[in-house]
Amino acid sequence: MVDCEFCKIVAGDAPSSVVYQNDRTLAMMTLRPMIRGHILVIPKKHAASLSEMEYKTGGELFEAGMKIAEALRASEIESEGINFWLADGEAAGQEVFHVHLHVLPRSETDEVRLEGPRLDLDRSEMDSDAEIIKEQLNENKHEF
Ligand SMILES: [Zn+2]
Secondary structure, eight states: OOHHHHHHHHHHSSSOOOOEESSSEEEEESOOSTTTTTTEEEESOOOOOOSSOOOHHHHHHHHHHHHHHHHHHHHHOOOOOOEOOOOGGGGGTSSSSOEEEEEEEEEEEOOOOOOOOEEEHHHHHHHHHHHHHHHHHHTTOOOO
């Protein structure tokens, strides 16, 4: 078995504050919240990255995230808005290598910042990048 902090939680071998689970996904309060109500949704089956995970599982993570977003918005935890955030790879800020979808309640006045610089591209550059990605989609080798 992989030595994985999230797999230990799924197995019941590490403590967590679970908010939701079904056969394939689990949602819990994160240990290092950026804001009150910060939740992580994970697949129960280990996958270090998106490339190791079934497409269907991605849909299930998103569905669980939507349920949690609804619950947060209806709860007393401040959540005027919600961000979903998923870091795939170290360069994207992934720190735990078991896929996890962050669900972040937001308010107009919070200190959470995910914004970065914006590029100023013209249409031909956008079209060119769209072609590069479309070409790769046609050769998709996702094995699950
Ligand atoms: Zn794991």
